[in-house]
Amino acid sequence: MNSDSGCPCNHVEWKHEPLKRYRCVDCIESVLRCKDCLLRNHESNPFHTVEHWTGKYFEKTSLYDLGLVLHPGHSLSLPCLAPSKLQAFTVIDINCIYRTTICFCRCSRAIPDHYQLLHARLYPATVTAPQTAATFRFLEFFQMLSFMSKVSATEYYSALERMMDNTGTDIPKSRSHEVLRMIREWRHLRVLKRSGVRYDGVDDNASGVLAVKCPACPHAGINIPTNWWKDPQKIWLNKAFFALDANFWLTRFNVSNEERDLALNKGRAYMVDDCLLQQHIATFQGHWPPEKSDCSDHDAVKLANCRGDHNLATTGLALTTCARHNSIHAHSGVDLRLGEEYILMDYSLLSSIKNFPNLPITISYDIMCQYSKKLYQRIASYPPILHTPTPFPRYQLLVPKFHLAAHKQDCVWSFSYNYAMGIGRTDGEGVERNWSTQNALSGSTKKMGPGSRRDTLDDHFGDHNWRKTISLATLIYHKSLEAAKMRPKMVTAYQDTSEGLDESTKECWRTMVTEWEQDLDRKKQNPYEPKVREYTLNQIRLELAREDEELIRTDLAAQAVSSRITRTQLISQGLELEEQQLRLPIASRRPNNLRRKINAFTEVQALHMPVTVIIRQQQQQIPHKAAQATYDLPLLLPSEVLLLGSSCDPILLDYEWRLRYGAAHDALEQMRKHLLSRNAVLGWKLRYGHGVREGNHSQNDVDQLTSKILACAARYQIHFKMIQHFSERLGKVNWSKSLKPLRGEDIRSILRGKDGDPSGEGYVISSWIWNTSGVDHTDEENIAECLRISWCKARSRALRWQEDCILLQEEMRRVKEFFQSSQREWEYRAENTLDPGQQAYAYRQAGIRERMRAFCIQKWQGLDELLARGPGGFSLNKKHEFVC
């Protein structure tokens, strides 16, 4: 009989008994069955949704309404001889909630009820008389989903409720409390299992024992040799990188309290133990009051001085991450109460450093210039629990690369990753990147009790670290390819810069720069810093930002329109867009992207300069103006508005003038730099460029540099035109001493004679552009300084890439060793346990480490040699002879 006419069991014919038709919507077969067959078929798939034919349509019903009973520990073919009486039982599965019927086993082989459930892969909501359970696959799936999408358990549970009944006529009794509890326990049990704390020889209470370690970072006794400190040349290789930051998204409302909602992880993973933290706060509160910043007005510092929100128990989170591999350091999460209080930031930093005893340490923080002032005094005042045993009493202190632009010039020299030794190409921005993924967690954690929140954050941070671990093979692979490409270029560029210089000069600069590098307090004379320095765009931006702030404070009208963007920001942005427009016809990349930016710009511009709305409308009337190319779109900066005959706020014009003044100086400086580089390449070409290939190669370099030089000149011309045109109206004087009309013949290198003839001795200047001092004559000291800075920068670039190559080789070694070590560790656990389940789990973990190591070896084949090849390259085993 085919299923169109009856049930495959041949006992029921549909034409006689049409209402006995049932179907399962979860099974892959789309066959109608009778009730008995349906139940028999679902004995091992008890969580399927089934439907019954009413004569008119298929109506949802349930296997349990039809008589299915869950029999943990038994099957239909092997029923329990002494079952408990039937009871109602709720099961939460991955896509639905099931109201089931269960009978527990009470025969001679009976184990406690909750174990019976666990054996059936059902997680009980409680151990005594359970009435609710979640399937393992639900818990596993939700955990993964929450890692990836940050959905909250409540949201997910609501979805399940609606999957069960979306009509409001059959609402199931809420089990959300049970679900939240089970998820929390599940997260905790999984982290315990993965960390191996239940095996012999694992210290259950060690700080950070539940955290996932970064395999590429140095860990004593795991992946660095015991006598790593013996070779002074290689000490820097064992540096641990710390990036400190605070996040003000991860807040928590004032609900529940520490007594009612204890954390299960108790400071053994990423969040520190609250009890110890509170003691620290109680002891040191008010000891180190916030100080006024002497750098630019950083948001963070401002927040430290402001008051917290009364509804919030926690206003944010301080966290320390690995600045090189972006994993989160164990034992570093500290709840903030106000802004970035130093005593709490210290606590985060020092608690995490403790896991890297005796290693050299690099720390970056976006307000390091302020934070570092009394750092060592504060550390000295803390109890021994926060002291790290270290033979390196000084830390290397830095500011993340992209944050540095907002600092005053002194900070740029002192805290830059570019000029710090033994850093490689690290940028310290990892924290920010981490936040962008963790911020989404704020929605689900801000209404949690303190303990739940900490445990949940711990679990997410653990997953974050594991994802970093599994992506290391690829990350290091790509970094290595880039480093192998860039290092020879940078080393050659440095050698070229050195070429024409006499030995004594180089020796003098070398001494100067190495002395400065070795002085961690940065008190020695800075070789990168010009003694006489004109205004730069950055300085002017900072200056204007301060004035703007002052204005906004006193001017209500300005306050209203400045909510999205301040006036100086607007003009700055306009100038940036103008620059991008200039570049566009040459590069012709992403015109739509720029168009979008310009559109956004015109929107906010309308707030500060309403007149531009009218001008734009008028321009739209003119046909050829309406359809302009992106690089021609009018930005209507104040000067342009005035030239068009409309009026404009003189303050805005003044802002534009000053920003252009700085930008003109920047363009000149860029141009001088490119001219020096081009000279070096030309010299190199003259000396060695005999072969066709090398000839072409260096010709490309020359062409590229030439076009950059011309681009700088074009930028300069635009700024200069406006500066000159409006200087009288704005009453500006003295500017013409350093800025002059730029003619073609002014664009020359500093060497004598024709451009590119390196035979010239001394420095004879033919162009005013080399006159950087602002004094109206050229002087030798100035040129020497220019050369020195250029040489020092070329040197530090070459060094950073060289270091990166060496670090990458070392990291590859460390990762492989780390996996091997943890494979051995799991094997040891497997061999030393009598529990077969624990043993199998340990062997599986060992197997995973073995596979990961093999994957790395295969992925990194040939990289060691690649990193050691070419000018400036060498392998780790050889002596460290850097270019310097």
Ligand SMILES: [Zn+2]
């Ligand atoms: Zn049948």
Ligand SMILES: [Zn+2]
């Ligand atoms: Zn089914």
Ligand SMILES: [Zn+2]
């Ligand atoms: Zn039984």
Ligand SMILES: [Zn+2]
């Ligand atoms: Zn790391």
Ligand SMILES: [Zn+2]
């Ligand atoms: Zn600063």
